[in-house]
Amino acid sequence: MVRPRIRVGRIDAMAAVAELRRLHESAADPAVERMPADDEIYGALLHAERNAPALRTLSHEAQQAAAIHRVRLWEYLRERADVHQARAVAAARAAGAEWLHLAPALAVKAASAAYNKARRLHAALLTDETAQTPPVRRTPEAVRETERRRAQRRAAEQREQEEARQRNHLLMPVAHRLLEHRDGLPPDDDAEYWLDEMAEVLTSCVTPTQMVSLERYLDAALRALARYEQRTARPVATTEAARAALSAARHWQTH
Structure with missing residues (x-):
């Protein structure tokens, strides 16, 4: 059995970006005015990474807090990327795309590999939609079992x-x-x-x-x-x- 990995799950990402912005403002970061908006998480993280040296005027605790915010937000984006990529794969399949066509986009070489990767991504989508704790394991068996339970719940x-x-x-x-x-x-x-x-x-x-x-x-x-x-x-x-x-x-x- 494969142990389900721990997830950050749903967080208030905009609030975390706002806290990063506050720390950069406290450090008098001259580039803080160019930091993307709170809902532009990816751009804000890149800005915070480029301008991290500006935080050296703050305490070590504040610098650690800023770095941990960045770590958590990157993990959040990683998890959300799986969910949204799974939805994109489903849309492509609904539009008639073959697994062979999806292979390059999924960074794999064969149709079977594309199918298997899509099934693993689907585990993230199932976890997101059902808010399950622990998350769905990324194995075909776990995905099938979760889908079976969801079908039973929908029928009920x-x-x-x-x-x-x-x-x-x-x-x-x-x-x-x-x-x-x-x-x-x-x-x-x-x-x-x-x-x-x-x-x-x-x-x-x-x-x-x-x-x-x-x-x-x-x-x-x-x-x-x-x-x-x-x-x-x-x-x-x-x-x-x-x-x-x-x-x-x-x-x-x-x-």
Whole structure:
């Protein structure tokens, strides 16, 4: 087994460049005005490297801090380069590029070598997209296993989303029906309060947040009706239509 290498991961690169700039300003670096902007990390690092002697007026601790910022930022760029190169390879393949065509761009000599290098780069992309700790090992087996797990997660998420869509599709008709026949329900203050909340949100229930609110209010109304039923030891619905509406709502609640 190959141990996954430690990664710098996502850092605030712009803040690190800004700190480098501050150190050069503290050292009265005459070239600091020409230092690239904080989001131009590569250019800023080259500038800091060229003008590192200007920091000699600072303490050893400050010089060490500046150098360590540079080391960390170069490592960050190395890791990000793998991610972006993997995306570029994927774009080239989607555009019909053969592995043999990609070999020179990937600095290898054969199509098989280009494929293998692309798979190793893909490990960086998987790590970046899933924020995994530890990172995905750069082996074909580890990449395949990570892709398999991701496919399982996507399938599970799609199932959950479909179940939620089906549940929401039934929610509004169930709520409307219960409100339509609320005269056949008992005058319980708690239940009345939640039914009023349902009626208010139903006037314009279109956003996901409103759907969540409607679901919460319906659940609360059904719980209040169940408590009333327990207190009185008799069915809460007094009409056939109200009993059917309440039954449909309880069926929705438990599925």
